[in-house]
Amino acid sequence: MQDKKITDLLESFQAIGRTKNQGYTRTVYDQAWCQAQKQCVNIIKELGLVPWVDEIGNLYATADLTWPKEPVILVGSHLDTVVDGGLYDGLYGALAAVLSVSQVTKSEQRLRQPLVAVIFSEEEGSRFDATFTGSQYLLERDLKGFDALDDVQGQTFGQVRQAAVAALSPFVQTASCLKITQYLELHIEQGPILENTGINIGIVTTIVGQERFLIQLVGQANHAGTTPMDCRDDACQQAVSLLADLYRELAQIPDLRYTIGKVQLEPNVANVIPGLVTFSLDLRHQDQSVLSEAVGVVAKLVDQYRAKLERTTAVMPTQMDMGLQGEIAEACQSVGLTHQFLSSGAGHDAQVMGEQVPTAMIFVPSVGGVSHVPDEKTTPADLENGQRVLTAVLAKLVG
Numbered sequence: 001m002q003d004k005k006i007t008d009l010l011e012s013f014q015a016i017g018r019t020k021n022q023g024y025t026r027t028v029y030d031q032a033w034c035q036a037q038k039q040c041v042n043i044i045k046e047l048g049l050v051p052w053v054d055e056i057g058n059l060y061a062t063a064d065l066t067w068p069k070e071p072v073i074l075v076g077s078h079l080d081t082v083v084d085g086g087l088y089d090g091l092y093g094a095l096a097a098v099l100s101v102s103q104v105t106k107s108e109q110r111l112r113q114p115l116v117a118v119i120f121s122e123e124e125g126s127r128f129d130a131t132f133t134g135s136q137y138l139l140e141r142d143l144k145g146f147d148a149l150d151d152v153q154g155q156t157f158g159q160v161r162q163a164a165v166a167a168l169s170p171f172v173q174t175a176s177c178l179k180i181t182q183y184l185e186l187h188i189e190q191g192p193i194l195e196n197t198g199i200n201i202g203i204v205t206t207i208v209g210q211e212r213f214l215i216q217l218v219g220q221a222n223h224a225g226t227t228p229m230d231c232r233d234d235a236c237q238q239a240v241s242l243l244a245d246l247y248r249e250l251a252q253i254p255d256l257r258y259t260i261g262k263v264q265l266e267p268n269v270a271n272v273i274p275g276l277v278t279f280s281l282d283l284r285h286q287d288q289s290v291l292s293e294a295v296g297v298v299a300k301l302v303d304q305y306r307a308k309l310e311r312t313t314a315v316m317p318t319q320m321d322m323g324l325q326g327e328i329a330e331a332c333q334s335v336g337l338t339h340q341f342l343s344s345g346a347g348h349d350a351q352v353m354g355e356q357v358p359t360a361m362i363f364v365p366s367v368g369g370v371s372h373v374p375d376e377k378t379t380p381a382d383l384e385n386g387q388r389v390l391t392a393v394l395a396k397l398v399g
């Protein structure tokens with residue numbers, strides 16, 4: 001496996017979690033996720049590295065048989081996907097991290113510091129109402145906030161987490177705490193900027209802040225035929241009105257990105273008046289004060305409708321480390337690739353890591369600027385370019 005390329009590694013995941021729309025669904029701890037994680041373990045071993053797992057299911061790869069006690073440079077991304085997502089989001093950066101760590105480790109140079117690749121268990125929040133659980137756990141070592149969460153089938157995070165980690169434990173060692181000095185993440189851009197400018201590599205300057213909520217309206221479920229229109233307490237009708245107010249008011253805030261992507265009715269039956277509506281709201285902005293203003297607008301409206309507001313994600317806008325940005329720019333030059341600086345509108349594990357350790361992100365172009373859909377694509381040349389830059393940066397940092 002000495003000469004494996006990143007494209008070969010990605011190809012070995014083409015049948016795992018494939019959907020009828022030719023996309024991929026790999027939500028945390030589900031069957032496809034477990035299968036993909038097992039495949040990552042195989043790759044780690046074939047590349048001559050040693051796999052480790054922690055109790056949330058983050059998978060690690062290092063060169064030594066003993067878990068590093070001294071401070072390490074961490075590099076990685078996440079294994080999970082959105083429902084019907086693409087092949088590259090997360091998985092590309094995770095596999096590239098493993099490949100780059102193996103390449104730098106096998107090179108002639110003596111490493112000044114251990115390198116560890118991480119494949120985070122979860123980042124997307126597509127199964128439970130929590131995001132970035134893998135990287136949050138790595139930094140905080142606390143499962144209490146997650147284990148009681150339910151998925152739509154009523155399974156708890158704790159149950160499925162323990163089963164998934166137990167299934168892997170015969171094949172890998174168990175990790176203890178890591179001391180991390182720097183974190184690097186390679187990722188597809190998921191937007192159109194690099195494709196439009198024709199530049200090879202993006203160096204991320206900031207990642208937008210993100211707040212995610214569940215909003216719940218309670219009415220009274222009742223018979224669709226026998227309940228007169230003026231005697232109804234229809235949760236759907238209330239929700240439609242609140243949604244219209246939210247769209248109108250949030251549109252007044254410049255550059256705010258707001259999305260209502262999930263709406264659930266209960267009992268969700270054609271001949272029953274809905275008694276309960278729950279919908280999600282995702283807010284993003286580069287400036288925390290603007291984000292806070294938007295949250296204030298939402299809270300006020302939700303209060304007017306006597307609805308329930310539950311915050312499920314809150315991540316501050318995060319500055320990437322200037323020194324590491326410079327190292328990436330130099331690495332691009334050293335391998336003959338063009339680069340530009342840009343901000344990220346998508347959330348990433350780098351955002352969580354960046355709150356505690358110097359962090360940087362490398363982007364490669366996304367064909368058509370699309371992501372989180374089956375059509376997500378990055379050309380083989382761009383995939384390899386990104387991985388080469390990652391290897392060059394890591395080699396410099398530990399050389």
Ligand SMILES: [Zn+2]
Binds near residue numbers: 078123348
């Ligand atoms: Zn991602």
